[in-house]
Amino acid sequence: MTTRQDAAREAAALSEQLRRHAHLYYVLDEPELPDAEYDRLFQRLQALEAEFPELRTPDSPTQRVGGKALDGFVKVQHKVPMLSIRTETDISAEGATLFDARIRKELGLGETDPPVAYTAELKFDGLAINLRYVDGLLVQAATRGDGEVGEDVTHNVRLVRDVPVQLPGDAPPILEVRGEVYMRRKDFEQLNETQRRRIEKGVKGEKTFVNPRNAAAGAIRQLDPSIARRRPLSFFTYGLGEVTPAEQGGPRFDSQMQTLQTLKSWGFPVAEQTRTCAGGDELARFHREVGALRDALPYEIDGVVYKVDSLELQRRLGFVSREPRWAVAHKYPAQEQLTEVLAIEVQVGRTGKLTPVAKLAPVFVGGVTVTNATLHNEDETRRKDVRVGDTVIVRRAGDVIPEVVGVLPESAARPEAERGPVFTMPHQCPVCGSDALREEGEVDYRCTGGLFCAAQRKEAILHFAARRALDIEGLGDKLVEQLVDADLIRTLPDLYKLGFTTLAGLDRMADKSANNIVDALEASKKTTLPRFLFGLGIRHVGESTAKDLAKHFGKLDAIMDASEEQLLEVNDVGPVVATSLRTFFDQPHNREVVEQLRACGVHWAESEPAARAPRPLAGKTFVITGTLPTLGRDEAKEKLEEAGAKVAGSVSKKTDYVVAGAEAGSKLDKARDLGVAVIDEARMLEILAQGLS
């Protein structure tokens, strides 16, 4: 049990830590801790204060809104304070029903009363801003600061694309619009890419940003607008500040949803996911649905926000210590966490690229347990100065592979003797021992062992067997690993020498599976030239380049013997691809691989070079949607492209045909709306056989 004395000591330590980190976060835009870690400290202090209420002093970090205005900015006194919202601690969908239950209780509603209407919104991860319009003109933009006094950042907010500077005529004389300035993922990645290049060039004082929130906050709170200008920002609105009252001719707002719709009509961006929900179950569904969509959004959110929709009910519910009772933030699993680096290993990829990977103490981040995180390359590892034993921030956002974003400053500040050695990339491949070289102007080291290197062999085989290449069903990770480790496969042609007996003799391999693989190998022999070319895993030759090459040359021998000049004549083939192809086919062992594969029976139909091949569907655009009765989607796409058609991913006015199969969804609806011709697979095959008539 915690004694009062222990609790007081711990609360004092937590308060000090929280104050320091709040300053780093809100004032300096340079947080050291992941949000989740900060939240943990905050919740611990809240728990102590709940147990020992006398510890809850007015200046406790739990009783104040984060920031404080930064020196150097003109201070702005908010006409209506900018508050923060309570966070629901239960991150499961249950949190939504808990909130609803609290609201119903506060409103004195019984079981038979109808559900409460809520507005469910996204919780954008950016910086809160108050925009003040007088007579329809943007006159001031301010940060939240401590909620009472913020900073004037008008000069930078004017640069935000979707903040209107002038409103339509029906806007009231005084209007304050609140919302979040944020940075889209794409813009963030591009910005960091630029920053890395500037750092490489030796530009002083430049740094990369840990996450989009930081980049956005840093850009807005820049005294020099020329710096802010380089950082593309966006905006979403979620509420109001001061507004001309209805009695003085201002608008009459009755609900949050109506407010947002009106703001939208005045040109303010409102997230399309915003929805009205009746009762807790619908809020929980919203939480689940947005959670499933989270990674696919073009920007980051850290949760959703529920607000009682009726402004009248909001007034009745009121506030508890500066937080509205009528709203709650319901979070998702954090995308950044702290953990320890147990080791730094070097992995070898298919093309021989060496990547340093941090082995981590398992940590739950972005919804999964992570034990590996990429350090990208030698320069990045050294720039971040990541060492074994360090406590680091790991980030996993979206489908992106987890990465180490940086070392916790406290950890980095330990005496040199207590830290692991500075990372250096080995100059030999850790898998095969061949030389690993870093080419001039490149950041990556590559193993020079080629197919001699087991790591590259495994990856090369997996690539060859992949669905978009030779499509050898059942030849997955585990099996390839077994085959390469047992030295049963050294080069690609060895695959076709595997018989039933060898396969069935492997550990954990049932006769039936062995049979299936033999069949799959046999079936894969009949392929197409683009698949074969792509399957060889030539650096820089992706699926579409392989298609272009096949179309242009028609025959493999023509490609193998083409000079760089001839290769450059192909659509989209530049010097890098041309050199890579030449280098690949200049190696006798690669030609040998091709010959042996052909000798094993791998074959495809060769055609005449492009100019003479018939392209009856040239200039036509198709979209495929739903499940077709006999063809896989890739197969159908391939057939159409062979006939010269373009196959697009979405329906537009330019689409000529939509090929619809079972369970076709929104694309079919859109085609109907736009009056685009919809055909089935049978008609598509007819067109392919006979052309358009």
Ligand code: IVH
């Ligand atoms: S409403 C009185 N709605 O989250 C309610 N806030 O602590 C005021 N945020 O700093 C906030 N998305 O910047 C609200 N849809 C949303 C939001 C949102 C993000 C931020 C806001 C505030 C913090 C809440």
